[in-house]
Amino acid sequence: MDAGSVPRERGCSRDTSMNAGRDWIAHHLKIFGCCAVGKDAPVILYRAAEADLGLASKALECGTTVVAVLPDKGFVRAFEATVDDSGAGSPAVLSADLAGPKPWRRLRTLHPHLRFNSAVGTSVVSDSDGAPVWLHRQMDNAASIIFVGTDLASDLVRYRQGDPEAASKRPTEPMWGFAGERPNYLFEGQLAGEGPRERHADWWCEVLADALARLCGETRLPMLPNGAQGAIVITGDDDQAGLDRYRQQRDALGSLPVTYFLHPLTRHTPGTLGELKSRGPVELGLHPDALEEPHKYASLFSEQAVWFKQLTGEDTRTVRNHGFLNDGYWEHAKPWNAHGVNGSSNLPGFDGRMLNGSLLPAKLLLDDKLTDHWSILTAIGDGVVFVHGWDDHQSADCILGLADDIRNSEVPGVIVVNLHPENIDKTRGMHRAVCKLVEDGFVPWTLSECFEWFERRPEQHAPGSEQGEAGPEQREPGPRPALFRPSSWPSIFRRRSA
Structure with missing residues (x-):
C-alpha cells in the first residue's frame, strides 16, 4: 500500500495535513523534552514525497536529523530502501524494538501502515512478522533519517481527541447517574478491548523521542x-x-x-x-x-x-x-x-x-x-x-x-x-x-x-x-x-x- 492511500482524518485533512501534521508531531516532541523548533531541531516531513528529497538531502548534509512520516516509494528508494505495499490493516499492534520490557514496547496504530525493506538500517518499530515499520538509517556523515511507516499525526489526533465520526452517534442514556452528554463516547470505540491504563498516545511519542536521542544523538531534556x-x-x-x-x-x-x-x-x-x-x-x-x-x-x-x-x-x-x-x-x-x-x-x-x-x-x-x-x-x-x-x-x-x-x-x-x-x-x-x-x-x-x-x-x-x-x-x-x-x-x- 502506498502512503497516498492512507485514509484522511478530520484532524489532519489531506489538503493541509502536511503542515498541520508536521506541527502536531513537533508539538509532541517538545512536550517529550526534544528540541522541536529552531536550527537544531529535526526536520519533520509529513507524507514525505519525492519533491521533498532536496530538503531532506540538504538537512542531512548539514548533519540535521530527518523524520519522514509516511514517505512515498520514490522518497524511500533514494535512501536504499523500498516500501512493502503488501497491505497492512488497522488497527494493528506493533512493537517498539528498543523498549525492552517497558510498557511502551506495545504500540497500537489505528490506521493502515507501511513496511520497509532495507539491507541497512535499524528497525525501531516492527510488526508481528518482524518487518520494520519504523526504520532508522544513518548516513555516511553520521546524520540520521527515520522512516515512520505509521500515520503518527492521525494516531495522536484520534487517541488524544477521539473519533470525529463518533460525534454523530451521541448517547442518550445517563452516565454515572445523571443526564447530559459526556465526551467518553468519542473514545470508547477505538479503545474497546484495550487495557484501561494503556497510554497509547504517550507510548508513540516516547518511541520517537527515545529513537531521536538513542540513535540520532539528539538532546533530550527532563520532561518535568x-x-x-x-x-x-x-x-x-x-x-x-x-x-x-x-x-x-x-x-x-x-x-x-x-x-x-x-x-x-x-x-x-x-x-x-x-x-x-x-x-x-x-x-x-x-x-x-x-x-x-x-x-x-x-x-x-x-x-x-x-x-x-x-x-x-x-x-x-x-x-x-x-x-x-x-x-x-x-x-x-x-x-x-x-x-x-x-x-x-x-x-x-x-x-x-x-x-x-x-x-x-x-x-x-x-x-x-x-x-x-x-x-x-x-x-x-x-x-x-x-x-x-x-x-x-x-x-x-x-x-x-x-x-x-x-x-x-x-x-x-x-x-x-x-x-x-x-x-x-x-x-x-x-x-x-x-x-x-x-x-x-x-x-x-x-x-x-x-x-x-x-x-x-x-x-x-x-x-x-x-x-x-x-x-x-x-x-x-x-x-x-x-x-x-x-x-x-x-x-x-x-x-x-x-
Missing part, C-alpha cells in the same frame, strides 16, 4: 522539573459547596496548590476567596454550567465568563464543564478559544482510565490548525467513591496505583485528581494519597502551572547549563498537619513508601 517522575494537579469543582467544606479541604491538603473551578451559583464572595487564597496556593477557574440548556452553551459561557471576572477580578484561564458536559467533536473549544481560555481538563478518566491515551497535556488540533488551547485528562475523580462504592483504601489505592504505573513505565505523567470540597468527609483517603505523592517527589502544580511548564519547555537547557529561564518552580511543600507524617499514615501508605 528536576527530572521528577510525575506531577500532581489537584482540582476541586465548586458545585455550590459550603465554605466550611473548603476550609476542611484546605486543612487536609496543607500547603498543596489547588485549582478550584467556580460554579456560577458558588457561595463564595470576593472576601471569602481572599481568605481561601491566604490558606495556600489557589488558582481559580470557571465551572461553566449549561446542563439544563446545552444548546445555549456559547451564550451561557460568555455570560458566566463575565460573572467570573466580576467575582474574581481575573479573566478565565482554565475551565471544566459542570458534569463534564460535551458537545459533539470539541465544539466547546470554539467559545473557549474565542475567550482566550488557556486550558481545560474536560476529559474524565474517572478511575484512572486513559481515555485519551495520555497523562500529559497537549494543545488541540482542530480544522488542521494547532490551537493555543491546552487539554489534559482528569485521570481520577472522587466520583469513584460514590459510583463504585469504594472506601478510603480503595480510592486512595487508585491514585497510588496510577503513580506506580508512571514510575514503572519510566515515562513521566501528570495526574489530575478532582476532589470536590463538598465531598471531603468521604474522600479523606484520596486527600492523604495526593499528599503522599508529593512527599514521594511528585511535582505539585496548579493547572495553569502545568500548561505553562510545557509551553516553555524549549527554553529549558540541559542539566548543569546556566543558560535559559526556568519554568514554574517545583513547590517545596510547607509544614503539614500531623496527619501527613509517615508514622501516622494508614498502613496502605506506609506499605507503598517502604
Whole structure:
C-alpha cells in the first residue's frame, strides 16, 4: 500500500495535513523534552514525497536529523530502501524494538501502515512478522533519517481527541447517574478491548523521542522539573459547596496548590476567596454550567465568563464543564478559544482510565490548525467513591496505583485528581494519597502551572547549563498537619513508601 492511500482524518485533512501534521508531531516532541523548533531541531516531513528529497538531502548534509512520516516509494528508494505495499490493516499492534520490557514496547496504530525493506538500517518499530515499520538509517556523515511507516499525526489526533465520526452517534442514556452528554463516547470505540491504563498516545511519542536521542544523538531534556517522575494537579469543582467544606479541604491538603473551578451559583464572595487564597496556593477557574440548556452553551459561557471576572477580578484561564458536559467533536473549544481560555481538563478518566491515551497535556488540533488551547485528562475523580462504592483504601489505592504505573513505565505523567470540597468527609483517603505523592517527589502544580511548564519547555537547557529561564518552580511543600507524617499514615501508605 502506498502512503497516498492512507485514509484522511478530520484532524489532519489531506489538503493541509502536511503542515498541520508536521506541527502536531513537533508539538509532541517538545512536550517529550526534544528540541522541536529552531536550527537544531529535526526536520519533520509529513507524507514525505519525492519533491521533498532536496530538503531532506540538504538537512542531512548539514548533519540535521530527518523524520519522514509516511514517505512515498520514490522518497524511500533514494535512501536504499523500498516500501512493502503488501497491505497492512488497522488497527494493528506493533512493537517498539528498543523498549525492552517497558510498557511502551506495545504500540497500537489505528490506521493502515507501511513496511520497509532495507539491507541497512535499524528497525525501531516492527510488526508481528518482524518487518520494520519504523526504520532508522544513518548516513555516511553520521546524520540520521527515520522512516515512520505509521500515520503518527492521525494516531495522536484520534487517541488524544477521539473519533470525529463518533460525534454523530451521541448517547442518550445517563452516565454515572445523571443526564447530559459526556465526551467518553468519542473514545470508547477505538479503545474497546484495550487495557484501561494503556497510554497509547504517550507510548508513540516516547518511541520517537527515545529513537531521536538513542540513535540520532539528539538532546533530550527532563520532561518535568528536576527530572521528577510525575506531577500532581489537584482540582476541586465548586458545585455550590459550603465554605466550611473548603476550609476542611484546605486543612487536609496543607500547603498543596489547588485549582478550584467556580460554579456560577458558588457561595463564595470576593472576601471569602481572599481568605481561601491566604490558606495556600489557589488558582481559580470557571465551572461553566449549561446542563439544563446545552444548546445555549456559547451564550451561557460568555455570560458566566463575565460573572467570573466580576467575582474574581481575573479573566478565565482554565475551565471544566459542570458534569463534564460535551458537545459533539470539541465544539466547546470554539467559545473557549474565542475567550482566550488557556486550558481545560474536560476529559474524565474517572478511575484512572486513559481515555485519551495520555497523562500529559497537549494543545488541540482542530480544522488542521494547532490551537493555543491546552487539554489534559482528569485521570481520577472522587466520583469513584460514590459510583463504585469504594472506601478510603480503595480510592486512595487508585491514585497510588496510577503513580506506580508512571514510575514503572519510566515515562513521566501528570495526574489530575478532582476532589470536590463538598465531598471531603468521604474522600479523606484520596486527600492523604495526593499528599503522599508529593512527599514521594511528585511535582505539585496548579493547572495553569502545568500548561505553562510545557509551553516553555524549549527554553529549558540541559542539566548543569546556566543558560535559559526556568519554568514554574517545583513547590517545596510547607509544614503539614500531623496527619501527613509517615508514622501516622494508614498502613496502605506506609506499605507503598517502604
